Amino acid sequence: QKEVEQNSGPLSVPEGAIASLNCTYSDRGSQSFFWYRQYSGKSPELIMFIYSNGDKEDGRFTAQLNKASQYVSLLIRDSQPSDSATYLCAVPGVGNSGGGADGLTFGKGTHLIIQP
């Protein structure tokens, strides 16, 4: 079974600072990686996905992928109180195989708190 590990937090970051969220995964064959944001009582919302090694930027969000070390991170610049949520990292597939269309294996999520 695939595993995705995240520090559950809470991670507390002052407003305006950079929030750094990390995720490690067990299956070296994983090719794509997803970050979802989940507000309390709401469903997960896709905010970033990354397929290639390196960085991918979208507004205040940057996803970083290092396949050799099997970790993926999410940076949130200029953190706002509205960024306070749980951030879920996910990879496709549940077994030791799988492609992009497979169901996702999620980590437990990191609870992020942005302090005004």
Added chain:
Amino acid sequence: EAGVAQSPRYKIIEKRQSVAFWCNPISGHATLYWYQQILGQGPKLLIQFQNNGVVDDSQLPKDRFSAERLKGVDSTLKIQPAKLEDSAVYLCASSHGLLGYEQYFGPGTRLTVT
């Protein structure tokens, strides 16, 4: 574009009763997923459909859970009989497939088993 629709939003039942959840995916999305999210954990895949065929049900407790996707659009997830540990949010998601594998989630159904 309308999102993934689910109903009911909330359900409270007693253990050993049965319950069913309904999902309507985003129009044109061939792939549909059901996830179970227990409080404090990430979603766990229960079953994946491609059109009306099952792709992966390896994590579905088949002695009590069943799901179908007739005509390749709407889907129903059923639990019979329910146990206390089935209390969770049941999330439906869909993806287009050909135009991208990103999954979009519905609002979920919160189930409480007493």
